Amino acid sequence: MKRDHFISMHYFIIIFFVLSISSLVTAQQRQSNISRGSSLTPTGTSSWMSSSGLYAFGFYQRDNGYAVGIFLAGIPDKTVVWTANRDDSPVSGNANLLFTAATGKLVLKTAQGEDTNIADVSQTASSASMLDTGNFVLYNSGGKVIWESFSSPTDTLLPTQRLSVGMQLISSVSETNQSTSLYSFGLYMQPDGNLVQYPSDYRTVPAAYYASGTDGMGDKISLNLDIDGNLYLLNATDYKVKNITEEVYATRRTIYLARIDWDGIFRLYSYNLDNNSWSVPWNSTSDRCGPRGLCGINMFCISHDLEPGCSCLPGFAPVIQEKWTPGCERNFTAESCKNKDRKYTIQEEVNTIWEDLPYSVLSQMSKEDCRQACLEDCNCEVALYKDGKCKKQRLPLKYGRRSSQSDVNIALVKVEETSHDRILPTREGKKEISKDTIIIIISCLFSLLVVNVAILGIIHHRYRASSYRRISYNGNINFCGDIAPRSFSYAELERMTDGFKEEIGRGSSGTVYKGTMMNDVDKFVAAKRLQKVLSTSEKEFQTEIKVIGRAHHRNLLRLLGYSIDGPNKVLVYEYMSNGSLADILFTPERQLNWVERMGIARDIARGILYLHDECETQIIHCDIKPQNILMDQNGCAKVSDFGLAKLMKPDETKTFTGIRGTRGYVAPEWHRKLPVTVKVDVYSFGVVLLEIICCRKNLDQSLLDDQIILEEWVYQCFEGGKLDQLVGVEEVEARQLERIIKVALWCILDEPSLRPSMKKVLLMLEGTVDIPTPPNPTSFISTI
Structure with a gap:
C-alpha cells in the first residue's frame, strides 16, 4: 500500500513538473505576442521577430517585389522556410499586412486595394505569435491555437514540425522563387503510411523515385524532424517505426531544416552558427538525375x-x-x-x-x-x-x-530524312520560306558584314601602324600599375633589392629577394631572379607576362613588374609577410585551427577558379603546392608562381606539354604523355587539400608503412570509417570532416574527366551542393 502511494506521489510530481515546464515554455513563446491592430510594411517595420530573433514573420524581397513568409532572420542570408499564398504574384512596396483590430484577421492589402487572407480561419483571432520553433500561430481569446503555419507547410520541414498523413511538401520553382509550377516535385505522407517522392503532376507508382518502404503502417504515421537533426517516422502512439536518417550527433549552436529542393531531392540541411556555414548531412538520393521529371518529355x-x-x-x-x-x-x-x-x-x-x-x-x-x-x-x-x-x-x-x-x-x-527543298507549313497553315532560302539570306548578310569589318580593320591598322612600330622588340613598355605589370631595368632592380642582398626564398626556378619600391620605401616587394626560363621565344615570354599581369584577384599574388635584360630575367611580386602555407602547415607551433584551414582551402580554390574560368585567357597553373600558396598579413591565402604557367588559347581545352610541377602534386596524365587540361590543377589542389586537412606532407617516410603516402592512408581511413585519425586530437565535426575528405578524394581521381571543375570544388567546399561517395582514387585508369 505504501509502495502504491509512493508511486502515485511520484507520478504526481512528474506531471506537476511537466505542466510547470509547459507553462514556462508557453510564457516564453508569448513574449513575442502580436496584438490586434498591428501592421507591417515592406519598407517600414517589415517583420515580427521571434523572442530569440532567430525567426521572423513578414515581408521578404522576391523578384522585383515582396512576399509574406517566415524566414531565418538570425543568420547572414535570409533563408525562407514558409511562404503565404506562395503562387500569388509579388506585391509592391506600398502593400500593407494587417492583423485587423475589428475582425482579428490577418490580411494582406495591396496598393490597388485588393485584400488577401494570409491565414484561413473561421474563428476570430485574439493574438498572434512568432515562435522560436519557426511556427507562426494565431490564438483565440482562450489562448488556444486556431491556426499555425506548421499545419500548412510549403517546401520546408522545421524541427518539432510534423508532416502527417495527407500533408505534403512541394518544391519551389528555384532557390530564389518560392512559388510552385507545373513541373515541381512533391514529398507526400500517404494514407498507407509510405513516405514517397513524385513529380507533383504524376503521382503514380512508375513515377516515384523515393519511398520510405513503410506502406501498410496505417494512416497515423507522421514524418518528424527533431532539434538534433534526426528525421524519422512515428506512429499514432509516437513509437518510432523507422529512422529516415542515421542518428545525428548534433553539435552545439547548429540549426537544422529539411527541404525538398527545386531539383526534386529531399535534403537535410544544417547551419553552424559559429562559422556561418551550411552543410547537407543527408539527402534522399545522391543521383542528381534520380528525380523523375527533372528533365521534361522527350529529354x-x-x-x-x-x-x-x-x-x-x-x-x-x-x-x-x-x-x-x-x-x-x-x-x-x-x-x-x-x-x-x-x-x-x-x-x-x-x-x-x-x-x-x-x-x-x-x-x-x-x-x-x-x-x-x-x-x-x-x-x-x-x-x-x-x-x-x-x-x-x-x-x-x-x-x-x-x-x-x-x-x-x-x-x-x-x-x-533531311529535305532541303520542301516548304514546311506553320501551325496556322501558312507557308514559310524554305530552310535553304533562309540559310542563303543569312549567309549573304553575314558575308557582307565580314567584308565591312575587314575593310574597317585594315583602315584602322594602317592608321595605328606607325604607333606600333615605335614599340621596341624587347617590350620595355611602362603600364599603369593598376592595369598591367611594369617593365623594370635590371639596374633598377639591383637598387631596389640592395644588390639582391636579402634572400627570403629559393625554389627550382629561381631565388627570391626582398626589396622596396623606388618611389615608396614603405612598400616591400619580392623580386624573383629566374635561373632558367621555359623554352619559349622572347616575344612569347613577354606576352605571357602581360596576360598574367592583368589577372587581378584577391587570392592571386600580384605580379607588379618584370625585367628582361638579356640573360637576366626577374619577376617582381607583392611582398607576403607571413610566408607560405608550407611554413604554417608543416611547422607544429604555427599550425592553424580547422576553421582557419578551411578558410585557406576556399581561398586557394577561388584563386585557381579565377585562373581557369574568369581570366580573359585561361591559365593552367601547373604547380599548385603549399610552397606556392603565400599568406598575407591578414591570413588571406594567395596563389603564387603562376608567372610561367601554361596559357590556353581561346579555342583550346587541352594541350600537350612537357611535365611541369612538383613530385607528389603532379597529376597522372603528365606521366602518361596525355593532353593536359585544367584538371591537372584540380588534382594538385586535391593533394594540397589533404595536406591542409591532416597538417602533414603528402609523402612522409618517417611514418608507418601504411601512412607514408597520404592519399592512400586517407582513403583507407575513409573506407574504414576512421576519419578521426586524420586530425589527431583536434575536435572536428564528423560530418564536416567527411564532407571535405570527399571533396579531396574526388579531386585526386586518376581519370581527369571524373574530377570536378574548380567551380564545383568551391561549391562543395562551401557546402552548397551534395557530394556523392567518391570511388577509390586509382580505380579509374584512363585508357585513352
Whole structure:
C-alpha cells in the first residue's frame, strides 16, 4: 500500500513538473505576442521577430517585389522556410499586412486595394505569435491555437514540425522563387503510411523515385524532424517505426531544416552558427538525375561534373530554349504517317532509361530488326531495344536519364530524312520560306558584314601602324600599375633589392629577394631572379607576362613588374609577410585551427577558379603546392608562381606539354604523355587539400608503412570509417570532416574527366551542393 502511494506521489510530481515546464515554455513563446491592430510594411517595420530573433514573420524581397513568409532572420542570408499564398504574384512596396483590430484577421492589402487572407480561419483571432520553433500561430481569446503555419507547410520541414498523413511538401520553382509550377516535385505522407517522392503532376507508382518502404503502417504515421537533426517516422502512439536518417550527433549552436529542393531531392540541411556555414548531412538520393521529371518529355538527364543537365532526343529541339521542364518537341512538322512522300530514318541514343510503356513488345530480335520494325510501323515513334527485346512506343517519352551501365536501353528514334527543298507549313497553315532560302539570306548578310569589318580593320591598322612600330622588340613598355605589370631595368632592380642582398626564398626556378619600391620605401616587394626560363621565344615570354599581369584577384599574388635584360630575367611580386602555407602547415607551433584551414582551402580554390574560368585567357597553373600558396598579413591565402604557367588559347581545352610541377602534386596524365587540361590543377589542389586537412606532407617516410603516402592512408581511413585519425586530437565535426575528405578524394581521381571543375570544388567546399561517395582514387585508369 505504501509502495502504491509512493508511486502515485511520484507520478504526481512528474506531471506537476511537466505542466510547470509547459507553462514556462508557453510564457516564453508569448513574449513575442502580436496584438490586434498591428501592421507591417515592406519598407517600414517589415517583420515580427521571434523572442530569440532567430525567426521572423513578414515581408521578404522576391523578384522585383515582396512576399509574406517566415524566414531565418538570425543568420547572414535570409533563408525562407514558409511562404503565404506562395503562387500569388509579388506585391509592391506600398502593400500593407494587417492583423485587423475589428475582425482579428490577418490580411494582406495591396496598393490597388485588393485584400488577401494570409491565414484561413473561421474563428476570430485574439493574438498572434512568432515562435522560436519557426511556427507562426494565431490564438483565440482562450489562448488556444486556431491556426499555425506548421499545419500548412510549403517546401520546408522545421524541427518539432510534423508532416502527417495527407500533408505534403512541394518544391519551389528555384532557390530564389518560392512559388510552385507545373513541373515541381512533391514529398507526400500517404494514407498507407509510405513516405514517397513524385513529380507533383504524376503521382503514380512508375513515377516515384523515393519511398520510405513503410506502406501498410496505417494512416497515423507522421514524418518528424527533431532539434538534433534526426528525421524519422512515428506512429499514432509516437513509437518510432523507422529512422529516415542515421542518428545525428548534433553539435552545439547548429540549426537544422529539411527541404525538398527545386531539383526534386529531399535534403537535410544544417547551419553552424559559429562559422556561418551550411552543410547537407543527408539527402534522399545522391543521383542528381534520380528525380523523375527533372528533365521534361522527350529529354534525358545527363550527370556532368556532378551536376544534372538535360538533352533532347535526336530529331527534337527544346520547347523553350534554356529551360528543361517543358521538354522537347520534334524539330519538324509531323504529318500523317501514311503519307508516302515522307521519308524516315532511325537515330540511336545509347544507354538511356525511360518510362516503360510500350504498346507492342517483340522478342528475339536483333537491333537491326528492331530498327526496321519501327520504320515499317506507322505508329512507332521510338523503339527501346535491350537484350533482344524491341519495345515500340509512342511519344512522349518521360523520365529519361543516361545510365553509366552499358546494358540498358538503346533508344531507336524515328526522325525525318533531311529535305532541303520542301516548304514546311506553320501551325496556322501558312507557308514559310524554305530552310535553304533562309540559310542563303543569312549567309549573304553575314558575308557582307565580314567584308565591312575587314575593310574597317585594315583602315584602322594602317592608321595605328606607325604607333606600333615605335614599340621596341624587347617590350620595355611602362603600364599603369593598376592595369598591367611594369617593365623594370635590371639596374633598377639591383637598387631596389640592395644588390639582391636579402634572400627570403629559393625554389627550382629561381631565388627570391626582398626589396622596396623606388618611389615608396614603405612598400616591400619580392623580386624573383629566374635561373632558367621555359623554352619559349622572347616575344612569347613577354606576352605571357602581360596576360598574367592583368589577372587581378584577391587570392592571386600580384605580379607588379618584370625585367628582361638579356640573360637576366626577374619577376617582381607583392611582398607576403607571413610566408607560405608550407611554413604554417608543416611547422607544429604555427599550425592553424580547422576553421582557419578551411578558410585557406576556399581561398586557394577561388584563386585557381579565377585562373581557369574568369581570366580573359585561361591559365593552367601547373604547380599548385603549399610552397606556392603565400599568406598575407591578414591570413588571406594567395596563389603564387603562376608567372610561367601554361596559357590556353581561346579555342583550346587541352594541350600537350612537357611535365611541369612538383613530385607528389603532379597529376597522372603528365606521366602518361596525355593532353593536359585544367584538371591537372584540380588534382594538385586535391593533394594540397589533404595536406591542409591532416597538417602533414603528402609523402612522409618517417611514418608507418601504411601512412607514408597520404592519399592512400586517407582513403583507407575513409573506407574504414576512421576519419578521426586524420586530425589527431583536434575536435572536428564528423560530418564536416567527411564532407571535405570527399571533396579531396574526388579531386585526386586518376581519370581527369571524373574530377570536378574548380567551380564545383568551391561549391562543395562551401557546402552548397551534395557530394556523392567518391570511388577509390586509382580505380579509374584512363585508357585513352
